Amino acid sequence: MAGRTMQNPGDESMISNIELTNQLSYLLDKERNERLESQLPPDTSPSNIIANILSPSSVVITSSPSTLIRQSQQGPALGYLRIGFGQCGITCERPGRDYVVKLARPAYKQGLWADFQAHFMVREASQQKANKNAECRVPRLFSWIPESKTKWWDKNRFLFPEISGLLPLPTPALVTEHILPLPKIARQALIERYCPPGLQANVSADPTNRDCLARLYLGSRRQRPELLSPNFTLRNFNLHLDQMLEMELPVLLFASAMGEALAIIHWAAHVDGYDIEFVLGSEADAYSVYNQDIAVSLKLTPQQVLGMSSHEDLDAKLRTNFKQRSTRMWVLDFNLCHIWPEEIALSEPDGLVSHLVQAFFDNDPYYPRPHGEGDIERELWDAFATTYSQKAEQILQDKDKRLVDLPSRFINACISYVK
Incomplete structure (x- = not known):
């Protein structure tokens, strides 16, 4: 036994589950991309791919839930992947589910609660005041989980293996609709167009670049468009006005x-809109027993919220048929509002x-x-x-x-x- 390092069997199991979860995320992304590619005309150029897919009117009709989707929803050992991080929290997805969980950083627990409150106000106002076919969507708001909700955390804590070294758990959590990333074929077209050639292979292979939402910077042009960024990444990709014009986006x-979204935020929700984001991402139409926004009043005190249901069996209630998927504009991140x-x-x-x-x-x-x-x-x-x-x-x-x-x-x- 000399010279050998003893390994905790639990650690080995955790690593295995992380690998399985990453593999499932990759396969689901690949499957979505293959369905999308089958809808495109042959020999579509990269610029036309971007124009077709990144336009909000684009719709891809897909089949009923695939074997991968069904397997992902039946695999209780498959946990959450980290797909984003911000000032007040880390956002995680569970592959195959249409919700994400945002976990509060230790110093920003009240900031995540502020996110919940403002998000609730904006979502409710949007439901009441937005035009029927409004282009800008507000993610559905499913639940608020306080750190004291031991029953939920006892059931779900082990599903966050990537987070154990980054955040102390339990911590307050916000459960919202998952804005799906832009499809691989669009991501690859962005890489070919805006990533330095010497970096393209590594960028394409980096799994973090699957988590691609495009920030819509209508108020900015690139200062040196001929220079390709040496730090190119697709996570939170900044899409400037000159790039949108190059790609003939609407x-x-x-x-x-x-304009419509901000008017609703200001005058119906009474939220200042500080530091909100407008992004392009994908959308999946869902049907489920649980498909309504959380129906609580924001007059609740934090003490009352501690008594809220924590959705002990969230997965059983959130199901999707992936009947339609299209690119949408979304408004999100209300923690500084x-x-x-x-x-x-x-x-x-x-x-x-x-x-x-x-x-x-x-x-x-x-x-x-x-x-x-x-x-x-x-x-x-x-x-x-x-x-x-x-x-x-x-x-x-x-x-x-x-x-x-x-x-x-x-x-x-x-x-x-x-x-």
């Missing part, structure tokens, strides 16, 4: 969708408008900017501002008359801000 549609009562708009309108303008410009350049240098920039701003104003007017039409002019004051203040 940028005016994106601008209008952002603030909720403001309507009374503030009446008592301190100037302060509120100033705050909303600051949140608008402090964000990454998702929104079109006023006074753009080119014709397309001006068209984008007009589309955004017009849709924002129209949706806000619709939302406020039955409200106190003193609120009606606040959206136009916001737009005018944005214009003045950059003059």
Whole structure:
């Protein structure tokens, strides 16, 4: 036995489960991609692939649940993979399921609770006020799991083997709809177009690049488009306006969708929208016994929330038939948002408008900017501002008359801000 390292059998089992979970994630991604490729005409060029797939109107009809999907939902040992991380938490998926779990970092437990509250307000407002076929979606909100919910954690803690060295568990968790990544064929086209040739093989092989959502930067062009990034990654891929134009994406549609979404966030949800993100990702239509958003009031105190059901058998309730999958624009990440009562708009309108303008410009350049240098920039701003104003007017039409002019004051203040 001399010279041998003793290994804990539990460690070996954990490594095996991680490998199995990674393999399943790869196979599911491969299967989705093969279905998508079968819908495309032969010899489709990379640029046409991107234009077809990244347009929100694209729809791919697929079959009923595959053997892989059914197996993934019946495999209790298969755990969660880390697919994203941010200031307040780490996001994990369980391959084959249409939800993700966001785990709070130790110093940001209240930040994740703020994420839950603002997300709830925005989701509810969107359900009530968004147009029937609105282009911008808000992920469904399924559950809030406090760290004291021992029954849930006793059942699920072992399913997070990748997290054990990164976060102390249990910790508060937020369960939301999974925004599926862009399909492999689109990811490969982005790599071929924007990744340095010498890095393309490694980038393509890196499993973290499967977790690809594209951030829509309508308010930004690349300063040196001829230079390819030596740090190229597909995770949280920044898609600038000049790239969208190169790929002939429907940028005016994106601008209008952002305008409608922000009007709902401001004037129906009463959320400032600070540091939210607008991304392109895939969508799967789901049917299940449990397909409704969490039906609780945000007047609940944290103590009351501790008594909420923690969805002990989430997997049995979330099922998908993968009947349709299409690229969608999504708005997400509400952990830095603030909720403001309507009374503030009446008592301190100037302060509120100033705050909303600051949140608008402090964000990454998702929104079109006023006074753009080119014709397309001006068209984008007009589309955004017009849709924002129209949706806000619709939302406020039955409200106190003193609120009606606040959206136009916001737009005018944005214009003045950059003059």
